Amino acid sequence: MKAALLTGMRAAVPREIPDAVSASADEALIRIAYVGLCGSDLELYHGTSKYLRTGQAAYPHHFGHEWVGTIEEPPTGSNAEHLTRGTVVTGSTMLSCHTCTACRSGHKNLCLRVREVGLYGHAGAAAELLTMPAPALTVLDDTETAEPRPGHVLVEPLVTVLEGAVKLCPSPGSRILIIGGGTMGSLAALVLASYPVEVAVLDPASPPHLARLGIKTVANLPSTDDGLYDAVWECSGAQSATEEALKYLKVGGRAVFIGVPSAGTRLNVSELALNGQSILGIRHGVDHYPAAAEFIREHPQQIDQLVDRVYPLTEVSAAFDRLEQPRERPKVVLKIG
Numbered sequence: 065m066k067a068a069l070l071t072g073m074r075a076a077v078p079r080e081i082p083d084a085v086s087a088s089a090d091e092a093l094i095r096i097a098y099v100g101l102c103g104s105d106l107e108l109y110h111g112t113s114k115y116l117r118t119g120q121a122a123y124p125h126h127f128g129h130e131w132v133g134t135i136e137e138p139p140t141g142s143n144a145e146h147l148t149r150g151t152v153v154t155g156s157t158m159l160s161c162h163t164c165t166a167c168r169s170g171h172k173n174l175c176l177r178v179r180e181v182g183l184y185g186h187a188g189a190a191a192e193l194l195t196m197p198a199p200a201l202t203v204l205d206d207t208e209t210a211e212p213r214p215g216h217v218l219v220e221p222l223v224t225v226l227e228g229a230v231k232l233c234p235s236p237g238s239r240i241l242i243i244g245g246g247t248m249g250s251l252a253a254l255v256l257a258s259y260p261v262e263v264a265v266l267d268p269a270s271p272p273h274l275a276r277l278g279i280k281t282v283a284n285l286p287s288t289d290d291g292l293y294d295a296v297w298e299c300s301g302a303q304s305a306t307e308e309a310l311k312y313l314k315v316g317g318r319a320v321f322i323g324v325p326s327a328g329t330r331l332n333v334s335e336l337a338l339n340g341q342s343i344l345g346i347r348h349g350v351d352h353y354p355a356a357a358e359f360i361r362e363h364p365q366q367i368d369q370l371v372d373r374v375y376p377l378t379e380v381s382a383a384f385d386r387l388e389q390p391r392e393r394p395k396v397v398l399k400i401g
Contacts, residue, residue, distance in 0.1 A: 067191035068099075068380040068398065070125040073111035076380045081126075084193040086137060092147055092201060093137035094155070094194045096400040098374070100130030100217030101387050102247065103301055103324075104183065109384050114327075120184035128190030129157040129182035132204065132216035133401070139198040147198055152205040152212050154219045154357070155196045157181050158350045162199075173227070173350040190377070192400060202353040204360070214374050214397045215360065215367040218251065222356040225251045227349030228320050229259075232295060236260040241293040241312050244300025245271040245281065247394040248322050250370055252297050253279045254363065266312075267300075273369050273393045285312060297322060303329045316340045371395045 067081045086093045105127050107113035115121035135151045138144065147153070160167050160175035167175050179185030187194065204216055225248065234240060238261045242249045245267035254277065256263045264280045274281050285291050292314040298306050301323030307330055309319050321343060336343070349356075360367055372393040375383040377400050387396045 065192040066377060066400075067126060068128070068377050069190075070108055070123060070127055072123050074109060074384075075123075076109060076384045078378050078380060079124075081191065084187065084191065084195045086139070086195050089141040090139050090144070090198050091195045092135050092139045092144075092153075092198055094133040094153065094189075094196055095136040096128075096131055096133040096189050096192060096194055097212035098132050098214050098217050099128040099188075099190045099398045099400060100214075100220070101383060101396045101398065102130060102221065104129070106384070106387055109387075115184050126188040126190065127182045128188035128398075129180065130217040130220040131155070131181075131189035131194070132212040132219075133189070133194065134210070134212060136193065141198060144198040146203060146206070147201060148206065150210065151203055152210045152216070153201045153203055154216060154353070155181065155202065156200040156223075156350050156353060157183070157220055158348050159186055159197060159200055160350065173347045190380070190398060190400065202357050204357050213364075213368075214371045214395075214399075215364065217397060218247070218367055218370060218395065219353065219356045219360055221247050222251050222255075222359060223349035223352040224248070224322060224346055225255050225349070226352040226355055226359075228252065228297065228322055228344070228346045229255055230349075230352070231344050231346060232318060232320055234259045234261045234295065238262070238294040240264075240295045240297065241266055241285075242297045242299055243267075243305045243309060243312075244298070244302070244323060245269065245274050245394075246300065247370060249297070249299035250274065250277070250279070250394060252299055252322070253277070254366055255359070256297075269390065271392065271394070277366055277369055293317060295320060299323050301325055307331060310335055310339075310341060313339070313341050318342050318344060320344045320346060322346045369393065371397060373397070374399050
């Protein structure tokens, strides 16, 4: 089957690899339609990923964890009758073991033996076929006219935003600042817009797609207390933005860290304690895939505004080049099928 692989630093190439084959009755074989590229893929491309440093991943690397496709061969195990041939599905990046202490206590996103699709422990989706365990799949469309769309790949980043909303539970009337107008920041703004709160996105570039979505943007902030926020969502992953997040918070405010900065990022813990502020680190929202799928179905035009360009698999190198550049819209997508 055709696939895209990272064969070394800054080397993304199309390759022929052996076909994926289901190994058990509980696995489905998926024909992949689209794969989204994100910051984690870019780190693998640059050779700076923690997965490479820790030995969890190595070149050649089969990437791709934001994906949508159709079921080619349904699972034959029990409780999978809804997964029929042709159904449009996506799947969890995190494949939890369901047996460790964390999983049994209801915290699958903290699984002690987790594998992650396209990152470590499980083949990526940047290929014509992918096997997935049935419990990890989420149905996006099972109608007779079902077709995968590029915007469907945004289910995967959206689940982490939903995890942040559940953990924070914004209070009515709160003022919330989102740092970064990329994929995560844009999705956070769309989700938080459904709450009775005031939302603004801090991004010096003032991305045009945010204005088209009716999202308020600010390029800089006043230093007075009147300009401070009840909550700050750091979604850029930039070291400088992470280190400065606390200075935008009111006394007693909460910082929500969704972006992942580089190692060595520093925070003023003394300031945090004296101001009675708190931090929430958000790990993948593995339990929110059905809710994310519903959000995508209810907001198709807004979601489509986040898709920049769609490249064929044969142009995977150009797709990564695009991912490195400033863009009017955040999400770069590979068309596989």
